[in-house]
Amino acid sequence: MAAMPAAAPALALRDAAFGYQGVTRVEHLSGDLPAGSAVALIGPNGSGKSTLLRGILGLAELTSGEIEVLGQSPRHARRLVGSLPQADSRDTTLPVTLRHVVTMGLYRSLGPVRPVGASGRRAVSEALARVGLADFAGRRFGELSGGQQQRGILARALVADPQLLLLDEPFNGLDRENREVLLSLVQELRAEGRTIIVSTHDLEIAKRACTHVLLLASGHTPTQPGHPAAFGSLDEALTLEAVAHAFQDTTVELDHHTVTTSRELE
Numbered sequence: 253m254a255a256m257p258a259a260a261p262a263l264a265l266r267d268a269a270f271g272y273q274g275v276t277r278v279e280h281l282s283g284d285l286p287a288g289s290a291v292a293l294i295g296p297n298g299s300g301k302s303t304l305l306r307g308i309l310g311l312a313e314l315t316s317g318e319i320e321v322l323g324q325s326p327r328h329a330r331r332l333v334g335s336l337p338q339a340d341s342r343d344t345t346l347p348v349t350l351r352h353v354v355t356m357g358l359y360r361s362l363g364p365v366r367p368v369g370a371s372g373r374r375a376v377s378e379a380l381a382r383v384g385l386a387d388f389a390g391r392r393f394g395e396l397s398g399g400q401q402q403r404g405i406l407a408r409a410l411v412a413d414p415q416l417l418l419l420d421e422p423f424n425g426l427d428r429e430n431r432e433v434l435l436s437l438v439q440e441l442r443a444e445g446r447t448i449i450v451s452t453h454d455l456e457i458a459k460r461a462c463t464h465v466l467l468l469a470s471g472h473t474p475t476q477p478g479h480p481a482a483f484g485s486l487d488e489a490l491t492l493e494a495v496a497h498a499f500q501d502t503t504v505e506l507d508h509h510t511v512t513t514s515r516e517l518e
C-alpha cells in the first residue's frame with residue numbers, strides 16, 4: 253500500500269525575515285509548525301510578535317528567506333487563516349451589530365458582493381454560540397464589554413472555519429471568567445485539528461493551552477530586529493535560560509516562580 257503523503261506543515265519558515273518599507277523588524281525565523289499544534293509566541297515588547305503574525309497573513313513584507321502557510325504563499329492561504337488582531341487596533345465606534353461584525357469574517361471567502369445566504373447565516377449563529385454570545389447578536393458592537401468584544405472578534409475569526417488561527421495577545425485585559433472561556437476554547441479548537449498561534453506575555457497560558465513555543469528576543473537597540481531565542485516543543489523550548497535570553501531585566505513567572513531575568517549586553 254502506498255504511504256500517505258505527509259500533511260504540509262501549517263507554517264514553514266526558512267530563515268525568514270519580516271518588516272515594513274524594506275526595514276526588517278524580526279529575522280532568522282526557521283522551523284516547521286506541525287498541523288494541529290498550538291504555538292505560544294512569547295517575547296518582550298517590540299520583539300516582532302505582531303510583525304510575524306502579519307507576515308503570516310501577507311500584511312508585513314517578507315524581507316528575506318521563505319515562508320509557506322498551509323503549503324502555499326501567505327496570500328493564497330489567506331482564506332484558510334482566521335485572525336484576531338490586538339484589542340487596541342479595533343474601531344469600536346462603527347454603528348454595527350455584533351452579528352454584522354461576525355458576518356464580516358465570511359467576506360473573504362464569499363467576495364464582497366455575494367449574498368451571505370442561509371448557510372452563512374447559520375455559520376454566524378454557530379460561531380456566536382461557540383463563544384457564548386448567541387443572545388447578544390443584535391447588540392451594537394461598541395456597547396459590549398471588552399471581554400465580549402474580544403469573544404465577538406474571535407467568532408469573526410472562526411466563522412469561515414479556518415485551518416490556522418492567529419491570536420494576537422487575546423488574553424490582554426480579560427477578567428478571570430473571560431480568560432477561562434477563551435482558554436478552553438483554544439484547547440477545544442486545537443482538539444478539532446486546527447493549528448493555533450497565540451502571542452502572549454503570559455507563560456501560564458502557554459503551559460495550559462500550547463504544545464510548542466516560539467520565544468522572540470528584541471534587538472539590543474531599537475533599530476535592531478527581533479530574533480528567536482528558542483523554538484520547539486513546550487517542554488524543550490520554555491526553559492528559564494531561553495526566557496532569560498528573550499527578556500532583559502524583566503520579571504516573569506514560570507512554574508509559579510516569579511523570576512527577574514537579566515541579560516548582559518553582548
Ligand SMILES: Nc1ncnc2c1ncn2[C@@H]1O[C@H](COP(=O)(O)OP(=O)(O)OP(=O)(O)O)[C@@H](O)[C@H]1O
Pocket residue numbers: 272277295296297298299300301302303304474
Ligand atoms: N506598521 C509598522 N510600520 C513600521 N514599523 C512597525 C510597524 N508595526 C510595528 N513596527 C515596528 O516593528 C517592531 C516590532 O513591533 P511588533 O509590534 O511586531 O512587536 P511586538 O513583539 O508585537 O510588540 P508588543 O508586545 O508591544 O505588541 C517595533 O520596532 C515596531 O516599532
